[in-house]
Amino acid sequence: MKKTKLTGVALSLMIASSAIAKNVTLEVTAWKGNEAEPAGFGTLLPKFHAENPNIKIELNYISRGDTNVVLPPRLQSGKNAPDIMMVDMPLVKVWGDAGLLKDLGTDSSWFNNVLPSIKNSLISNNALYVQPIEVVGLGNFVNLDLLAKAGISEPPKTIDDLLTACQKLDAKGIVPMLFSAGLSGSMFVVANGIDLSDAEPWALGSGQSKFADNQGFNKSLDITRQLIDANCFDPKLQAGLDPWTTSLTEFRSGNVAMLPQGAWNMKAFDEQEGLNYVFTSLPSNQTTGIALDTFAMGWAISSTTKHSEEAQLFLDFFSRDENLAILLKEDSGYSPYSNGTSGLSSLAQGYNDARDAGNIVMWPVYMNHWPATMEAATIDGVASLLLKPSMDNEDILEVWDEVVEDSL
Amino acid sequence: MKIKSIYLFTLPALLVMLIFYLYPIALSFKMSFTDFTGVGIANDVGWKNYDRIFSRQRYLDAIQITFTFSFIVVIIQNLIGLFFAALLFKMPTIRNFCRAALFTPSMMSFVIVGYVWQFIYSPYNGGLNSLLGSIGLESLQHTWLGDPSTALFAITATHIWMFVGYSCAIFLAGFANIPADIQEAGRLDGASAWQRFRYLELPLLAPSITINIVLSTIGTLKTFELPFIMTGGGPVGSTRTLSLEIMQNLFGQYKFGFAGALSIVMLIVIIFIVFFLNRFLKNKEDNL
Numbered sequence: 001m002k003k004t005k006l007t008g009v010a011l012s013l014m015i016a017s018s019a020i021a022k023n024v025t026l027e028v029t030a031w032k033g034n035e036a037e038p039a040g041f042g043t044l045l046p047k048f049h050a051e052n053p054n055i056k057i058e059l060n061y062i063s064r065g066d067t068n069v070v071l072p073p074r075l076q077s078g079k080n081a082p083d084i085m086m087v088d089m090p091l092v093k094v095w096g097d098a099g100l101l102k103d104l105g106t107d108s109s110w111f112n113n114v115l116p117s118i119k120n121s122l123i124s125n126n127a128l129y130v131q132p133i134e135v136v137g138l139g140n141f142v143n144l145d146l147l148a149k150a151g152i153s154e155p156p157k158t159i160d161d162l163l164t165a166c167q168k169l170d171a172k173g174i175v176p177m178l179f180s181a182g183l184s185g186s187m188f189v190v191a192n193g194i195d196l197s198d199a200e201p202w203a204l205g206s207g208q209s210k211f212a213d214n215q216g217f218n219k220s221l222d223i224t225r226q227l228i229d230a231n232c233f234d235p236k237l238q239a240g241l242d243p244w245t246t247s248l249t250e251f252r253s254g255n256v257a258m259l260p261q262g263a264w265n266m267k268a269f270d271e272q273e274g275l276n277y278v279f280t281s282l283p284s285n286q287t288t289g290i291a292l293d294t295f296a297m298g299w300a301i302s303s304t305t306k307h308s309e310e311a312q313l314f315l316d317f318f319s320r321d322e323n324l325a326i327l328l329k330e331d332s333g334y335s336p337y338s339n340g341t342s343g344l345s346s347l348a349q350g351y352n353d354a355r356d357a358g359n360i361v362m363w364p365v366y367m368n369h370w371p372a373t374m375e376a377a378t379i380d381g382v383a384s385l386l387l388k389p390s391m392d393n394e395d396i397l398e399v400w401d402e403v404v405e406d407s408l
Numbered sequence: 409m410k411i412k413s414i415y416l417f418t419l420p421a422l423l424v425m426l427i428f429y430l431y432p433i434a435l436s437f438k439m440s441f442t443d444f445t446g447v448g449i450a451n452d453v454g455w456k457n458y459d460r461i462f463s464r465q466r467y468l469d470a471i472q473i474t475f476t477f478s479f480i481v482v483i484i485q486n487l488i489g490l491f492f493a494a495l496l497f498k499m500p501t502i503r504n505f506c507r508a509a510l511f512t513p514s515m516m517s518f519v520i521v522g523y524v525w526q527f528i529y530s531p532y533n534g535g536l537n538s539l540l541g542s543i544g545l546e547s548l549q550h551t552w553l554g555d556p557s558t559a560l561f562a563i564t565a566t567h568i569w570m571f572v573g574y575s576c577a578i579f580l581a582g583f584a585n586i587p588a589d590i591q592e593a594g595r596l597d598g599a600s601a602w603q604r605f606r607y608l609e610l611p612l613l614a615p616s617i618t619i620n621i622v623l624s625t626i627g628t629l630k631t632f633e634l635p636f637i638m639t640g641g642g643p644v645g646s647t648r649t650l651s652l653e654i655m656q657n658l659f660g661q662y663k664f665g666f667a668g669a670l671s672i673v674m675l676i677v678i679i680f681i682v683f684f685l686n687r688f689l690k691n692k693e694d695n696l
Contacts, residue, residue: 065659068446068658068659068662069659072446072447075447076447076448090662094445094446094447094448094662095447097445097448098445098447098448098449099448100447100448181642181643182640182642236551236554236555237531237532237551237554238554239551239554239555239556239642239643239644240551240553240554240555240559240639240642240643241531241554242526242530242553245523245526245527246526246527246530246531246532249532250532255532371661372660372661372662373661373663375660376641376656376660379640379642380642380643380644380645383642383643383644384644387555387556387643387644402464406460406464
């Protein structure tokens with residue numbers, strides 16, 4: 001009898017150990033990890049495999065644009081979905097609401113540590129579908145050498161400082177800033193609008209509160225006119241300026257003193273010989289300026305995965321600061337967790353100061369606070385103002401209200 | 409029986425058309441009455457998507473921009489293509505080289521062409537403004553893609569540059585089909601070069617004109633690549649074509665149902681225009 005029991009126990013242990021040691025391959029899709037944007041995956045994936053020898057990661061690079069096309073049919077089929085997918089908040093909304101993503105649960109060890117500025121926005125329909133891995137800063141790149149030529153020692157943080165800096169730079173024949181409607185101008189108007197607004201961004205994005213009646217956005221458009229009057233930029237040149245090619249080339253070439261853009265450009269700017277720059281906050285009514293943060297990306301698990309536990313181990317791996325720091329350093333991003341290691345160098349101290357002071361505005365489209373259609377509407381609105389600064393704020397803001405109404 | 413069996417041979421082709429052409433159109437039509445986001449369940453919204461298209465100025469503007477773009481490109485591209493073809497037809501020694509040179513841009517990627525021309529039009533040290541400056545025409549320097557009054561024309565010029573060789577190649581094929589004895593008879597009757605072109609060559613090029621106009625009309629009515637790359641539809645929607653609007657609704661905003669409705673509107677517009685254009689041009693050909 002005793003012998004039979006022992007044999008039974010031994011057999012159970014064998015079966016259990018073989019189950020644990022069973023090799024599993026997880027398919028992970030991401031728009032990072034290729035040669036152009038390695039994001040530390042070359043270090044992180046072997047490290048994960050060393051810690052979890054029975055889990056093999058098959059990383060498939062799919063650009064963000066292609067993610068829209070390639071993954072929905074696979075998710076919808078329910079049989080061929082990747083186990084883990086890199087997502088941003090607009091994708092979380094569409095895929096999560098359709099029941100294609102696994103609810104990660106708010107009792108996860110990492111969830112309590114998520115930054116307060118994004119924590120509540122991660123919940124969609126009472127479920128948590130995404131584990132954040134990177135927050136990106138959108139701020140003001142400042143060429144210190146050009147500022148020094150105009151006798152300015154510090155990058156401007158307030159609107160008054162910015163207006164003064166523009167006048168001094170312009171007097172010296174230096175182009176003070178680029179303000180493309182496609183990004184830089186929209187960033188500035190949205191960040192200041194939300195900062196000065198008495199309504200929450202999601203109230204504006206859901207039609208509960210109107211842009212046309214909003215003091216913050218009216219004031220933000222007025223500030224833009226002040227920048228035009230102070231010769232910060234030629235408004236007509238900015239309306240159709242490409243933010244991804246010409247703007248970056250002009251700043252990198254040292255032809256312009258300031259450029260509102262994303263922190264992801266720091267790596268390229270660091271490699272530019274002779275470019276003495278800092279990345280600082282967007283000038284605003286706050287003494288530190290505003291840090292315009294945006295949710296860059298996170299991980300989501302497919303609701304149909306057969307390897308839920310292993311996928312969870314992958315997510316846990318990225319929630320550990322020592323691992324996430326590798327990704328963030330290569331990607332010039334911020335940790336989405338309190339006290340997480342920042343991936344930005346000391347050149348971003350000005351931006352960090354605004355974040356530390358709590359002067360953070362989240363980019364509303366990428367937090368799902370505003371409908372996706374508002375991105376194009378914002379760009380059009382700012383372009384309209386740049387082309388015709390005399391136009392009424394109401395004419396711009398009523399269109400935004402109409403766009404929100406259409407999305408409901 | 410024999411006729412019936414002949415029709416049986418068309419079945420595979422009809423089946424392919426049904427599966428790959430008609431079924432997707434029927435699916436898009438069905439989708440256009442829903443709020444489908446690309447995944448999940450599609451809820452019926454009735455005529456709401458169509459109502460929105462015709463009640464919002466934005467979409468009517470997109471249709472108008474598409475027509476303007478198409479009209480300018482079809483006219484100018486074909487006129488320049490015809491000019492080069494007529495010229496090259498008279499110069500057989502350099503014809504093949506020039507035809508290849510003119511045709512090359514149409515084989516290039518839209519992305520490359522879009523970015524190159526974006527730099528040419530750039531207000532900051534762009535090639536076109538620099539050229540104007542260097543020949544003393546500073547007064548003509550302009551923010552070509554930044555001004556709503558010129559942005560569409562700037563993209564139109566790029567499109568024409570890209571595809572003029574394509575039109576030229578078709579016209580050259582048309583010239584090659586003109587019998588030499590007709591040309592000879594014209595010369596013997598003392599017709600000038602212009603008279604031979606106007607009264608002999610041009611009428612005989614009618615089939616090439618029809619092909620060129622129909623192909624370029626369909627191509628331009630569907631265009632989205634250059635506006636997408638060069639301006640993103642801006643500034644202030646001045647270059648937002650109907651196809652670009654569809655793309656942005658599909659992959660930027662996940663409004664598949666609405667994009668489906670826009671696609672159906674575009675399909676009807678294209679069928680209507682091409683049907684009447686084709687009929688008009690065929691009548692012209694028949695009356696020659």
